[in-house]
Amino acid sequence: xxxxxxxxxxxxxxxxxxxxxxxxxxxxxxxxxxxxxxxxxxxxxxxxxxxxxxxxxxxxxxxxxxxxxxxxxxxxxxxxxxxxxxxxxxxxxxxxxxxxxxxxxxxxxxxxxxxx
Amino acid sequence: xxxxxxxxxxxxxxxxxxxxxxxxxxxxxxxxxxxxxxxxxxxxxxxxxxxxxxxxxxxxxxxxxxxxxxxxxxxxxxxxxxxxxxxxxxxxxxxxxxxxxxxxxxxxxxxxxxxxxxxxxxxxxxxxxxxxxxxxxxxxxxxxxxxxxxxxxxxxxxxxxxxxxxxxxxxxxxxxxxxxxxxxxxxxxxxxxxxxxxxxxxxxxxxxxxxxxxxxxxxxxxxxxxxxxxxxxxxxxx
Numbered sequence: 001x002x003x004x005x006x007x008x009x010x011x012x013x014x015x016x017x018x019x020x021x022x023x024x025x026x027x028x029x030x031x032x033x034x035x036x037x038x039x040x041x042x043x044x045x046x047x048x049x050x051x052x053x054x055x056x057x058x059x060x061x062x063x064x065x066x067x068x069x070x071x072x073x074x075x076x077x078x079x080x081x082x083x084x085x086x087x088x089x090x091x092x093x094x095x096x097x098x099x100x101x102x103x104x105x106x107x108x109x110x111x112x113x114x115x116x
Numbered sequence: 117x118x119x120x121x122x123x124x125x126x127x128x129x130x131x132x133x134x135x136x137x138x139x140x141x142x143x144x145x146x147x148x149x150x151x152x153x154x155x156x157x158x159x160x161x162x163x164x165x166x167x168x169x170x171x172x173x174x175x176x177x178x179x180x181x182x183x184x185x186x187x188x189x190x191x192x193x194x195x196x197x198x199x200x201x202x203x204x205x206x207x208x209x210x211x212x213x214x215x216x217x218x219x220x221x222x223x224x225x226x227x228x229x230x231x232x233x234x235x236x237x238x239x240x241x242x243x244x245x246x247x248x249x250x251x252x253x254x255x256x257x258x259x260x261x262x263x264x265x266x267x268x269x270x271x272x273x274x275x276x277x278x279x280x281x282x283x284x285x286x287x288x289x290x291x292x293x294x295x296x297x298x299x300x301x302x303x304x305x306x307x308x309x310x311x312x313x314x315x316x317x318x319x320x321x322x323x324x325x326x327x328x329x330x331x332x333x334x335x336x337x338x339x340x341x342x343x344x345x346x347x348x349x350x351x352x353x354x
Contacts, residue, residue: 052180059177064189066170067196070163071142071209074192081174083182101181 012094017041019115020098028103030086033057036096044101057099060090080108091115122234126154129230133222134158139214141194145227148203167207171198199223202231247275248351251330255337255344264315265302266331267350272299272318275352301353304330310340313353 020032024043031044033054042050064076078091082104089108090099093115100111130143134156144155144164150172152164171187178184187198197208197219206227208219249271256266276299302316319331330350332342342348 049180052177056177056180059174063170063174067167067189068191070166070170071194071196073189073194073196073209077190077192079190080186080188081178081184082186083178083184086181088178088181 009094013096016094016096016098016115020100023100023111023114026106028106030101030103032098032100034096034098053099053101056088057090057097060088060099061097064090078112123154125234126230127156129227130154130156133226137210137214137218137222139211139218140208140222141211142209143207143222145201145204145206148205153204164207171205197223201228248349249328250347251328251350253337253342253344253346253348254324254329254331255334256331257334261333261335263333263336264317265304265333265336265350266319266321266324267302267316268325268327268329269318270326271328272316272352275299299352303351303353304332304340305349306340306342307347307349308341310342312336312340316352 016034020034020041020043023029024032030046031042031053033044034041035057040054042054044050044053060079060081061076064079068074068076076092078089081088081090085104087102087104087106087108088099089102089112090097091112092098098115100108102108102111126145130145134140134143142155142159142163144159145153146164146168147153150168152161152168155161155164174187175184183200184198185200187196189196194209194211195214197210199206199208201223206223208222210219251267251271256262299316301313303311303313305311314336319325319329321331324331330348332340337343340348
């Protein structure tokens, strides 16, 4: 039974990875960070920014949790952070914390729905 | 209008907005420099401070992709929208039922309009009705007289602060100093009607400071047909 559950999770993760590879090819996508308690998968156009982006991704989830707890908004579904030119979409999917970095013009709602 | 008045006005506005939108649970405003300006009546200070601390941490880490313009957190029970308006951040905590169009109206129309209105209310209360000053002439002689007149720093600062009500309102809201823009030129008019526009700099003679005096290079004074002790009307050129 345990093995079946693990296999299912692995399959789901594989499917998610495939989706992310497709998303990464889309125009305006800067890259993504997919993390769970055991593994992390990072794919960014600019590898020199891996650490900064990883820290930002992690902080976004921490901030989301802190704020939703303080304001009693329930568990975090997704976080969207926008700057002048860049957007960060962070969400939980299949026990993973996923952060996708993109240019501001990308439709993050569409991405978010495709990953649910 | 001082900082407290703004805080009260904004608090009232946020409280009224909350009455109009029952799905709005909390709303407050803070500055880029982490000062909480105002929150509606239902939101306590601890809540605002906790949100502010969390956001500041995120803001710092987000510098790698730029300055945060907005943050949206979707929770299972409600949402948070944080929007940058001018040099401030507006925080709205809502239920899941809150219409996005209403959030947009608050962040992009209502609050910016209120802030704009405050600016226009502020303008008629400027302490000086005119930026023109009546100053006593002193002349600068010698090789290093140059071509710029010299005026007291206090007067230059007063002009720059008066000239920009937006800067003044920002300073009042944020509690930050109203750092003046530099004034480079002034318009001088004598009582006989002669006028000129010339460069200006801070007076460097300690004896002249605080005496409502203008030091004018002798050559310029001659062309204006004025001498030491005459009065002239002086105003800044933007």
